[in-house]
């Protein structure tokens with residue numbers, strides 16, 4: 001949690017970036033290395049503001065790369081955004097100034113200038129950039145950075161900052177494998193916030209930067225705080241001591257299972273819950289499978305609805321005689337096989353929870369203090385092997401418990417045992 005918070009703080013340079021206002025003319029200049037996605041991002045930025053009611057326009061002051069103007073022209077035409085550029089003129093400053101004049105006359109309230117990129121950070125590139133900035137006096141200079149550059153980000157961002165007063169950062173290509181860790185360096189070097197991220201080649205694959213999910217992804221943490229909130233919603237703190245006491249007794253009744261099923265369903269789609277767990281991905285629970293799991297839980301609950309109170313509160317499997325099973329199947333409109341399945345699942349879970357017997361109770365009876373009392377070995381035994389493996393074995397589990405800061409672990413494990421089947 002401390003690392004998480006610290007990284008979030010690092011990504012906040014303390015002052016917000018300039019934001020264009022509708023109806024008030026602004027000039028925004030884009031800088032970045034060649035291939036960073038600068039030209040694409042210019043159009044995305046223009047399109048984003050167009051949809052918000054702005055009257056944007058695009059100027060191609062990239063005279064270095066032959067295809068740059070065509071690319072901008074194509075993108076702009078598709079999005080119906082006015083553009084300006086030249087095939088003949090080789091002076092980027094001249095084009096930028098002409099474009100600016102043209103669009104000021106047209107009452108554009110957001111004039112976006114795309115500048116040249118080079119393969120490397122070259123003196124000529126920076127000089128050209130400086131001149132364009134001097135001539136156009138942009139309200140905001142945006143540094144566009146490829147999300148996959150990693151360590152090199154600091155030097156790169158700093159070099160740009162020294163030649164133009166960079167005021168915001170956009171990270172591109174975050175749809176791929178890159179996690180965009182370089183963003184931390186770029187923010188540090190430019191003392192400017194990240195404002196948007198690019199998540200694809202298409203014009204609308206562009207999102208406002210949101211720090212928490214970004215850092216979660218960076219750390220591969222899943223959405224722990226979201227998961228904690230969900231658990232808290234489903235099981236209010238005042239109900240926790242009761243559940244814990246039952247678990248400590250090692251008596252896992254069908255009624256307890258019923259309650260847990262109910263809680264699990266209340267938490268929302270199982271796949272979504274899974275994707276919040278560190279180290280898990282939603283791929284672990286494919287879409288079809290998720291529905292299946294949910295349907296299974298509901299089916300089990302219907303079956304349990306046909307049981308007597310004594311059956312639900314008992315831990316004696318002998319109560320479930322053949323005639324009772326037939327009766328329950330008929331009562332719930334299910335096959336005998338379904339009832340047997342459900343009972344098998346119950347036995348499997350009861351066995352798992354029986355390993356938790358003798359759990360030392362936290363003094364205040366709250367789940368949030370439970371993990372201090374949980375024995376790691378006890379827990380590794382209780383977890384289904386494939387889940388344990390996914391969590392990185394015992395070491396992974398230990399690390400996870402630390403991350404959780406001692407919250408609702410037992411509940412979570414119960415949920416996973418059910419969901420992972």
Ligand SMILES: Nc1nc2c(ncn2[C@@H]2O[C@H](COP(=O)(O)OP(=O)(O)OP(=O)(O)O)[C@@H](O)[C@H]2O)c(=O)[nH]1
Nearest residue numbers: 034035036037038039040117172173198199200201
């Ligand atoms: N997957 C993905 N591709 C992107 C994204 N942004 C840009 N690209 C692609 O990256 C490539 C380079 O983008 P450009 O916009 O041409 O790069 P540039 O930085 O403007 O290059 P110069 O104009 O030469 O400086 C193109 O193929 C884009 O489609 C993104 O967010 N995701």
